[in-house]
Amino acid sequence: METRELRYFVAVAEELHFGRAADRLGIAQPPLSRAIGLLERRLGVTLFTRTSRAVALTPAGTVLLREGRAALDAMEAAERRTRRADTDTPGLVLVTKAGASSDLLPKLLDAYAAEPGSVPIDVVLCGVAEQESYLRDGRADVALLHLPFDSTVGFDTEELSTEGQVLVLPSGHPLARRSSLSMTELDDQPLPRWPGHRGPFAGGSGPEVRDNTQLLQLITLGRAVAVLPESCRSLLPPDLTVVPVPDAPQVTTVIAWPPHSRSRALATLIRTAIRL
Amino acid sequence: METRELRYFVAVAEELHFGRAADRLGIAQPPLSRAIGLLERRLGVTLFTRTSRAVALTPAGTVLLREGRAALDAMEAAERRTRRADTDTPGLVLVTKAGASSDLLPKLLDAYAAEPGSVPIDVVLCGVAEQESYLRDGRADVALLHLPFDSTVGFDTEELSTEGQVLVLPSGHPLARRSSLSMTELDDQPLPRWPGHRGPFAGGSGPEVRDNTQLLQLITLGRAVAVLPESCRSLLPPDLTVVPVPDAPQVTTVIAWPPHSRSRALATLIRTAIRL
């Protein structure tokens, strides 16, 4: 199977529409139809059920979408890391959510910089739920992820710290004077929705939010409240306050890196992180 | 980057010889030279230093060899799993070393078969150090690996059991009457070498061995002794005996599966294994 065919397949599987997929790929529709047909014939498997009105994935197609994305990520990672190995000379790219681990990150960078033989570290602060792809496709060498929100599937990881969560809300909010809250009391609160975030933490009934700045502003405006890790305290504006939520899931910060990584610099960084 | 180019590159990187690599790939040498040159130009990276007498990998080439193998495995796995998703209907392939986990495996199979909704399990008994590639390229869904011998890099795992190791030797051997031995006392013993096994466990000074039958026969003949996990006792012939080696590394049996696996059957099998 060639990566081109696989890219074509993934495009169609994501769009479920040959015309739009061809458009996205920058080719015409007929060659795309032919390529998919050829792929199906070579695999001996039907990947799509298509009528002239609708395109749907078969079970086998679903498998190929999942596995194929991973394979394409691996190809891209191979390419990117090869380029970097040639030019950038040592130097690590660390990716984490903007605003998260705000106290841990500077400590880690300082401690690592003090290590003998340390290399420069580029810090990439990305949006929520983007770190995974940075790490998977080779744009980053290492990430700080937060369980149970992020998936560590396919990465090697070490736990760094665990903390409880608190409700962040405006000082004038009715719940602001409570000393403790339970999750069930938040059912009717406007918890934000995080687009792009899969699974059980996609959020509640509140507004859509893409980054922490937006979130904090919406909280200040009384349009949302949010359950965040305790360490967020250090970057809250003065007019926001927090109330512990003991029964919210514990948040574990982990340092994660792609398997097979063999760089000395990365090993040192990980060792430094564990010792913190 | 197309998989074809990557396959070509890996062939050359492994052979370090364009002619032999082209032979292995079933093409002529000139197109291969051109393809590698084109790949280097597209990546903007020199992958090989070649004189007319020798070919060697550059650092960037070393990275691409490691990452590229992983990517090719991922492509192959995607293809294989797609084919299986279409035809085989549910059914799991479990791979383990022939002769290892001889007591755990039947228990696991029985316990799993008793689970509601269990599916048939194909057991593949492969040679030493082959399970990894079975799992990586999609020929198997799950494996029993043995730390610290096998690498679990890139897999999800759960520990199942830990055991000490014993020295296996003929009953008449001078050391056979000892009640305990230390690793240092084995330095001059003919420990077997396991071809294909990388790293610090490649073995000692004795004969080359490919499977347990060979090994046990060589021990019976007095041509080798071996340090094996305790559980090997159950499949030793009567004329062999064992002596504990307390300071040999503990062997941990883990169940391992590829990340991203989402099948219900696999999840049940893993749960069953953990409960044993």
Next chain:
DNA sequence: ACCCGTCGATACCCGGCGGGTATCGTTCGC
């Protein structure tokens, strides 16, 4: 009910690229 719009499949053509053979340039060993 009929017609038209949508969408994937098919037919056909063209250009580029992958693969082949022949040959060259360099380097080492005898």
Next chain:
DNA sequence: GCGAACGATACCCGCCGGGTATCGACGGGT
């Protein structure tokens, strides 16, 4: 210094990937 080994280069050919034109099937609107 010559020949053998080996990778690079030159050149040709056939196939395949991509384009345009068109078909066929299905639905929805009037």
